[in-house]
Amino acid sequence: MDGQGCDGDLAEIMARMAEGDDAAMVTLYERYRTPIAGAVQRELRHRGVRLGRDEVGGLVIDVCLELRSIAGAWSPEGGATPWVWARHRIGNLVDRVVGQHAAALDEARLAAVEAPEPAVGAADDRSLVDALARVAPDLESARLVAEALEAARLSPRDRELVLEYAYEKQAGNPAPATTVAAQLGMKEATVRQAFRRAVQRLRRLAAEDERFAPLAELPLLA
Amino acid sequence: MSARSRRAAARARHPTARTWPPDRARLLRVLAERAAGRGARWPRVAAAVIALRGVAGDDRPTFAARVGIPLDRLERLEEGREPPAAVPPALRAVRGVVDWAWVDAGPPAGPPG
Numbered sequence: 001m002d003g004q005g006c007d008g009d010l011a012e013i014m015a016r017m018a019e020g021d022d023a024a025m026v027t028l029y030e031r032y033r034t035p036i037a038g039a040v041q042r043e044l045r046h047r048g049v050r051l052g053r054d055e056v057g058g059l060v061i062d063v064c065l066e067l068r069s070i071a072g073a074w075s076p077e078g079g080a081t082p083w084v085w086a087r088h089r090i091g092n093l094v095d096r097v098v099g100q101h102a103a104a105l106d107e108a109r110l111a112a113v114e115a116p117e118p119a120v121g122a123a124d125d126r127s128l129v130d131a132l133a134r135v136a137p138d139l140e141s142a143r144l145v146a147e148a149l150e151a152a153r154l155s156p157r158d159r160e161l162v163l164e165y166a167y168e169k170q171a172g173n174p175a176p177a178t179t180v181a182a183q184l185g186m187k188e189a190t191v192r193q194a195f196r197r198a199v200q201r202l203r204r205l206a207a208e209d210e211r212f213a214p215l216a217e218l219p220l221l222a
Numbered sequence: 223m224s225a226r227s228r229r230a231a232a233r234a235r236h237p238t239a240r241t242w243p244p245d246r247a248r249l250l251r252v253l254a255e256r257a258a259g260r261g262a263r264w265p266r267v268a269a270a271v272i273a274l275r276g277v278a279g280d281d282r283p284t285f286a287a288r289v290g291i292p293l294d295r296l297e298r299l300e301e302g303r304e305p306p307a308a309v310p311p312a313l314r315a316v317r318g319v320v321d322w323a324w325v326d327a328g329p330p331a332g333p334p335g
C-alpha cells in the first residue's frame with residue numbers, strides 16, 4: 001500500500017485514532033510511513049537541513065503520534081491526506097529537532113552587529129522556487145529543472161505553481177489543485193490549466209533540446 | 223529500450239518509489255513509554271500486543287477473535303495488566319514484529335494496581 005489518496009482505509013484508521021486507539025496509530029505507521037517520511041523530508045528540505053535516516057525515522061513516529069492527537073479534527077472530505085493537512089504541525093516537529101542541531105549563538109558577534117542584515121539561507125526559502133535556486137549549484141537535477149523553467153519562459157507565478165503542484169502530487173495529495181489554489185489565491189480550474197500548459201512547454205523543451213532530455217525521466221513530467 | 227521502459231526504470235530508481243523501512247524497535251519503545259505513562263504494570267507487554275494488533279489493522283473484537291482469546295483478556299494485555307508469561311502463544315508465534323526477548327526482560331513498572 002503506497003498511501004496515496006484519502007481512501008476508506010485511511011479514513012477508518014484516522015477515525016480509530018480519534019477514538020484513542022494506539023493500535024490504529026501503529027496501523028497508520030505500518031501502511032503510510034513512506035508518504036509521511038516524504039512529508040518530513042520536504043519540511044527538512046525547506047529548512048536546508050539534512051538528517052540521517054535514524055533521525056528522520058524518529059520524526060516519522062513523532063508525526064504519527066501528533067496525528068493521533070489531532071485525528072478528530074481531520075476529515076476525508078477535505079481531500080488532503082492527514083500529513084498534508086497537518087504539514088504546519090510537521091514543520092513544528094521538525095523545528096524541534098533541527099533546533100537541536102543549530103550552532104550556538106555567537107554572543108560576541110551578535111553584540112557587534114547593530115543592524116543585522118537579512119539572513120541568507122535555507123530558513124529564508126519562501127517558496128520551492130527559492131529552495132530550487134539555492135540547491136541548484138550543487139545538485140545537477142535541480143539545476144536542470146531551474147534552467148528548464150527559465151528556458152521555457154515560465155512566469156514566476158507559473159514556476160511556483162508547477163513546483164508546488166508537482167510536490168503535492170508526489171506527496172500523495174489527491175487534490176493538488178485545491179491546495180495550490182489556496183496557496184496562490186487562484187481558482188482550481190486555473191491552477192490545473194496553468195499546470196497543464198507549463199508541463200506541455202517543459203515536455204516540448206525536453207523533446208527539442210537534447211540538453212533538457214533528462215527532464216522526461218523526472219516525475220515532474222511523468 | 224523504449225521511452226516508456228526508460229521512464230518506468232527511472233521511476234523505479236527514484237527515491238519516491240522506495241518504501242521507508244520500519245523501525246519497529248523504536249515504535250515499541252514509544253508505545254511502552256506511553257503505556258507506562260498510563261500506569262501499565264507491564265508496559266512492554268502492552269506495547270507488544272498493541273503493535274501486533276496495529277500491524278494486523280484490527281479493532282479489538284476482531285483481533286481477539288483472530289487470536290482466539292476473550293476480549294477482556296486482550297484488553298488486560300493491552301493495558302499492561304498481564305505479565306509476559308500471559309501472552310498467548312498465537313501472538314508469540316508472530317515473527318518479525320516484536321522482539322520477545324525485550325518484552326520478557328521488561329521489569330514490572332510498579333506495584334500491581
